Amino acid sequence: MGDSQYSFSLTTFSPSGKLVQIEHALTAVGSGQTSLGIKAANGVVIATEKKLPSILVDETSVQKIQCLTPNIGVVYSGMGPDFRVLVRKSRKQAEQYHRLYKEPIPVTQLVRETAAVMQEFTQSGGVRPFGVSLLVAGYDDNGPQLYQVDPSGSYFSWKASAMGKNVSNAKTFLEKRYTDDMELDDAVHTAILTLKEGFEGQISGKNIEIGIIGTDRKFRQAPALTLSPFSLKLYGGVMLMRKMTFWL
């Protein structure tokens, strides 16, 4: 429309009422690796692809799923370095809350403060928005919760959501498969199946990451699982899921 003239400056609205930089940030997110989260009746699971640029990269050094507090974890789609900065800020905010109140921060409060940080970067001079969308999973006194936070600073609570490359297929898949009374291990199965849907190449324990939080309120990462490729092919990943449930 005339939008391109306004697309360079973050702090100027375009005639169509958009902040074009934020739209571009969302595009950056949309071309990032797929990640998803599912809220079960007794916990939350978040998962992401971990496609590394080369087989020479040491995959144990890459951690896309991080914990913000012992009972809150987060995964992202988009730019890794921006994610690291947000994780650092969120952890500090959670600790400041704890120092003031000696209580673990509720999930909604942490999400709100992280979203406020992301919004700051859409209204200040000389900065750009964060190129990540976050999926925050936590368990507190209000039960299991799953929130998505966008580069604009808006946040939504989801029962199940996906972000990144394969988002529309993944969301359709999740819509079909999601039930309100799902248990945590069902949710993990569904998460892996959803990831498998849009996966290019062979899915294995080494190129996905899974994070889980249950009624024990402790966020844990699934360890790297080694799987025989034959069994994966045959059962379409069932062996992988069985191993995960055992570990659970």
Added chain:
Amino acid sequence: MSIFEYNGSALIAMVGKNCFAIASDRRLGVQLQTIATDFQRIYKVHDRLFLGLSGLATDAQTLYQRLVFRHKLYQLREERDMKPETFANLVSAILYEKRFGPYFCQPVIAGLGDEDKPFICTMDSIGAKELAKDFVVAGTASESLYGACESMFKEGMEPEELFETVSQALLSSVDRDCLSGWGGHVYVVRENTDVRCIFKHDHSDMILLRSIKYIEKELNMLL
């Protein structure tokens, strides 16, 4: 004269069976002169949390306003009331912020926590918390208060008995302190009810006993 003894005050909080009592004197003075005989030192933060502030009256009022401000914002953001332990930590943090120019107050915090478990604590003017299982005291009459409470306290008192104990401990202690007295405010809180009693102090045992009995009757009706 110490700044803490400028206005004069006496505060007690005591734990009973699934209830607590918090009491204060009613005198506001400027050194030896009495200015008011109905001064309020105990404030309700929410239905299950009471705060008493002893020491310099102006600091007590300002500190109370700041804490209410923080609590209201917390209620709006988190859509719930603050737990007593959380509130105590907040008070401690706020007092320590002014470590090198402190508020000249000693707060006494009393509340019902999870599962109606009574919680009391006090702290010094720079936020050192002192949690207690039985009673806490503060103010110019604190030494007498400690003695009176120690001898009168029993574990697991019901609200009526707790009220009597707290009132007697308060009155007998402030009688020995020229800077505090002129009656008392007593709050006895259990689950969803709190009973507030004010009595004027007359130096007459008979009248005191009578007023306590009268309030007891009211208590029985309400509790």
